[in-house]
Each structure stands twice: as structure tokens, then as C-alpha cells.
Amino acid sequence: MATSTRRRWLRPPQLRTLDADQDERHATWLELFFDLVFVISIAEVVHTLEDYRTLADFAGTAGMFVAVWWAWVGYTVYADRFDTDDLLHRVLVLAGMLAVIAMALSVHDALHGGSARFALAFVAVRGVVLLLNARARRHAAEARPLLNLYLTAFSIGASLWLVSVLVPEPARYLLWGVALVIELSAPWVGRHQIARAPIHASHLVERFGLFTLIVLGESVISVAQGVAKGTAQGDWTAAMATAAVAGFLVVASLWWLYFDRLDDGTIRSVLRGLIWNYAHLPLLAGLVSVALGIEYAVREAATGQLERTTALALGAGTALYLLATVVTGRALRPGGDRRQWWWLGAVAATLAVGLVWPLGLPVGLLVVLDLVLAGLVAVEAVGRLETEPEDHAGTGPATRAGLTEGGPELGLPECSTWNIVGRGRRRPGPALPTTPEAAMRYRVTWNVEVDADDEGQARTAARQYLLENEDEALSKVVALDEGSSPPDVPKVDAGGSPAI
Numbered sequence: 308m309a310t311s312t313r314r315r316w317l318r319p320p321q322l323r324t325l326d327a328d329q330d331e332r333h334a335t336w337l338e339l340f341f342d343l344v345f346v347i348s349i350a351e352v353v354h355t356l357e358d359y360r361t362l363a364d365f366a367g368t369a370g371m372f373v374a375v376w377w378a379w380v381g382y383t384v385y386a387d388r389f390d391t392d393d394l395l396h397r398v399l400v401l402a403g404m405l406a407v408i409a410m411a412l413s414v415h416d417a418l419h420g421g422s423a424r425f426a427l428a429f430v431a432v433r434g435v436v437l438l439l440n441a442r443a444r445r446h447a448a449e450a451r452p453l454l455n456l457y458l459t460a461f462s463i464g465a466s467l468w469l470v471s472v473l474v475p476e477p478a479r480y481l482l483w484g485v486a487l488v489i490e491l492s493a494p495w496v497g498r499h500q501i502a503r504a505p506i507h508a509s510h511l512v513e514r515f516g517l518f519t520l521i522v523l524g525e526s527v528i529s530v531a532q533g534v535a536k537g538t539a540q541g542d543w544t545a546a547m548a549t550a551a552v553a554g555f556l557v558v559a560s561l562w563w564l565y566f567d568r569l570d571d572g573t574i575r576s577v578l579r580g581l582i583w584n585y586a587h588l589p590l591l592a593g594l595v596s597v598a599l600g601i602e603y604a605v606r607e608a609a610t611g612q613l614e615r616t617t618a619l620a621l622g623a624g625t626a627l628y629l630l631a632t633v634v635t636g637r638a639l640r641p642g643g644d645r646r647q648w649w650w651l652g653a654v655a656a657t658l659a660v661g662l663v664w665p666l667g668l669p670v671g672l673l674v675v676l677d678l679v680l681a682g683l684v685a686v687e688a689v690g691r692l693e694t695e696p697e698d699h700a701g702t703g704p705a706t707r708a709g710l711t712e713g714g715p716e717l718g719l720p721e722c723s724t725w726n727i728v729g730r731g732r733r734r735p736g737p738a739l740p741t742t743p744e745a746a747m748r749y750r751v752t753w754n755v756e757v758d759a760d761d762e763g764q765a766r767t768a769a770r771q772y773l774l775e776n777e778d779e780a781l782s783k784v785v786a787l788d789e790g791s792s793p794p795d796v797p798k799v800d801a802g803g804s805p806a807i
């Protein structure tokens with residue numbers, strides 16, 4: 308008991324990902340608590356753009372958003388990679404939260420006389436990350452080569468931020484940019500070393516999804532703030548109500564399009580993980596722009612006068628978000644996908660709307676964006692139906708991997724061995740015909756023999772095995788109409804792992 312209590316109070320960090328057979332894990336309560344302080348940071352970024360709307364202010368605030376996002380990434384990737392929740396870890400993370408709050412409160416005036424406060428707060432935020440990684444370096448030998456690189460890059464970056472306090476503006480901002488470039492490049496430079504200290508793919512996808520929800524939440528708040536500020540200047544109007552509903556539908560569509568893609572695959576390599584990570588920067592920046600645009604469009608609906616900056620914030624922000632979502636989707640599931648051309652068409656359409664939309668129709672702008680996004684949601688829904696397997700006699704429902712499971716053997720409850728057969732259509736790729744007609748003839752067939760007590764256990768074990776070995780199965784393409792035989796039948800136990 309004494310040893311267990313001591314380990315809880317002081318337990319050195321260890322790599323979470325040393326075991327190749329990683330269980331699915333979710334965000335801890337401390338991680339979720341930590342995310343709350345970034346709600347303040349994102350809100351302050353949006354409020355800064357509300358008060359300062361020149362091109363220079365947009366560019367400067369975008370740079371500060373990079374710093375805010377990178378601060379969150381530093382803590383998130385550390386928590387993903389290292390397994391510790393002792394007293395020292397909690398104290399450091401809570402201290403980091405205080406530093407993040409100070410950084411958030413200094414965002415608003417960072418470009419207008421308060422840049423020194425922002426720089427010092429950011430140094431405090433990065434200082435805690437340095438302490439966390441230095442502690443991990445001492446105890447996790449496998450991660451030392453990677454952490455040596457990170458500690459060097461982060462120390463140089465923090466030093467430049469600290470030195471910038473002594474440098475007058477605008478040279479101070481130049482040092483900030485150099486520091487961020489150095490830090491942002493470190494994971495790319497050390498990408499070959501990441502394999503020795505890898506991330507937990509499913510956990511990191513969830514964490515980025517949660518941060519995206521924070522920014523989407525700010526977009527929803529912007530709808531309410533637009534109405535509140537609009538009514539403060541005059542009476543509630545039907546145009547404002549219509550704009551508010553249309554603005555919410557824009558946010559709802561963006562949520563729909565992003566989170567539907569989270570189930571499309573997983574991060575399977577270091578390079579894809581880096582692409583997934585960095586593609587979220589423009590994605591989230593686009594969301595911040597949309598949040599600002601919605602608030603102003605709702606307010607401007609009362610007067611019927613749309614400003615060009617509002618139109619650009621909505622159109623260009625939506626386009627940037629959609630384009631980045633395409634990239635994140637390719638990182639999760641590479642390969643050809645005809646639906647991506649619809650996405651690129653929506654990118655072009657929303658950008659054009661922001662550039663050329665008449666300035667007297669704020670409600671119309673939101674409605675047009677709703678139509679474009681609703682059309683894209685419909686394309687995605689239809690595309691998913693088309694890629695699901697066709698119905699076969701005796702088969703069961705589709706699994707998350709896009710396969711069906713079942714077969715006549717499942718109808719024999721007295722059997723202890725269950726034969727699970729799954730078929731799924733493979734999308735066209737380099738090894739397949741590129742015409743839809745030819746690709747329709749190709750199927751992937753799964754055969755999995757499962758030892759289990761009942762049908763429910765058999766289905767669960769087979770589903771887990773198929774999901775974990777999806778790439779291998781998709782590489783075994785058979786033309787059923789030519790009478791090809793299915794792949795070999797692996798045998799798995801009820802836990803879902805290959806039986807010995």
C-alpha cells in the first residue's frame with residue numbers, strides 16, 4: 308500500500324507507446340480540464356479581430372493564433388506520449404494553465420502596446436513544457452534522442468521570445484516569427500526519431516477533435532453575440548433572425564463534415580501524423596475566421612449593409628477550413644476518392660462568394676454558404692452509401708470499416724467456432740482500374756474463423772480483427788465475378804487478436 312501511494316505521488320514519466328498492442332484510450336480528466344483555459348484564448352483571439360480589423364491586424368492576430376495553437380500542441384503531444392499522472396505532473400500542468408490564462412488575457416492588446424506582456428506569458432507557457440520534457444528525458448531513455456532535439460529547439464525559441472522583450476516593435480514581431488519557425492520545424496526534423504517514441508494514434512485524433520470542438524463552440528457563441536449586439540443597436544428584425552439561423556447552420560455543417568471523417572481511418576505512419584497535426588492549423592484558423600464573419604454578418608443583417616471584410620472572413624475562412632479538412636482526411640485514409648473533387652469545388656465556390664458577393668445582401672451570403680455546405684454534406688452521405696457493401700443473403704449490418712459480417716454459419720448456435728465472412732468494395736487506387744464501371748467489379752473478401760461461446764462474442768472479435776487489419780485485407784483484391792478464391796482464413800480468439 309505504501310509503495311502504491313508513493314508511486315501515485317511521485318511516478319516518473321514512461322512512454323505510453325512502448326507496447327505495440329495499444330489499447331484504445333481517451334482524454335483524461337486533467338487533459339479536459341486543461342483544454343478549458345484555451346476556450347479563453349480562442350475567445351480573446353476572436354474579440355481582438357472584432358476590435359482591430361485592418362489587414363495588418365488580421366496578419367498579426369493570425370501569428371498569435373499560431374502561438375496559442377502551438378502552446379496547446381506542446382502539452383497535448385507530451386500527455387499523449389508519456390504515461391504519468393503524479394503530483395509533480397499535475398502541479399506543472401496547473402502552473403501551465405495559469406500561464407495560458409495570462410497569455411490569453413494579453414492577446415487583445417499584443418499588437419497595440421501590450422506585446423511585452425504577451426511575450427513574457429508565452430515564455431512562461433513554454434517554460435513549463437520544457438520542464439515536462441526535461442523530466443521525461445531523464446526517465447524515458449528511448450525518447451532521449453527526440454527530446455534532445457525538442458529541448459534544443461524549444462529552448463532557442465523561448466530564448467528568442469524572451470530577448471524580444473528588449474527589442475522595439477516591429478522587430479519584436481520578427482523575432483516571434485523566427486522563434487515559431489524554429490519550434491514548428493523541430494518535429495519535421497526529428498520525424499525519423501519519432502518512431503522510437505511514437506504517438507498514440509487514436510488518442511491524438513480524439514484530442515485534436517476536442518480542440519476543434521472548442522473553436523466550433525466559439526463559432527456558436529458568435530451567433531448569439533451577433534444577435535445580442537445587433538439588438539442592442541436597434542429592434543430585433545426578421546433579417547437578423549434569419550441570419551442567426553443561417554449562421555448556425557454554417558457551423559453545424561462544418562461540424563458535420565469534419566467529424567464524419569474522423570471514422571474514416573487512423574494515423575498509420577509518422578508522416579501522416581505530422582500532416583494531420585499541422586493541417587489543423589489552417590483548419591482552426593479558418594474556423595476562427597468563420598466565427599468572426601458570422602457575428603458581423605448577423606449584426607450587419609439589421610442594416611442590410613455587408614462589409615467586404617465580413618464577406619472575406621466567411622468565404623475565405625470556410626474555403627480554408629474545407630481545404631484543410633481534405634488534407635486531414637487524406638492523412639487518415641490515403642488513396643483516390645472522387646468525392647474530394649466536390650470538396651475542392653466547394654472550396655472554390657466559397658472563396659469566390661467571399662470575394663465577389665454584393666455588399667448589400669448579408670443574409671443572402673449566409674444562405675448561399677449554407678447551400679454549398681449542405682450540398683457537400685449530401686455528397687458525403689451519398690458517397691458513404693455507395694462505398695458500403697451491397698446486401699447479401701445471410702449477411703449482417705455493416706461495420707465501421709465498411710464491411711459486412713455474417714454468413715450461413717452464424718445461424719448455428721450449437722457451434723463453438725464461427726466463420727465470419729465480410730465483403731467490402733475497394734475504392735479505385737493505383738492498382739485498380741480507374742473507371743467506376745471497372746472498379747465496381749472488385750471486392751475485398753474477408754474470412755475470419757472465430758472461437759467464441761456465442762454469436763455476439765464472435766461478431767465483436769471479428770469486427771475488432773477486421774478493423775485492426777484493414778490495410779492487409781484491402782490489399783487482397785479479388786474479382787468475384789471471375790470466380791477468384793477469397794484470401795486465407797485467419798483464426799482469432801474471442802479477444803480479437805490472431806490465435807496462436
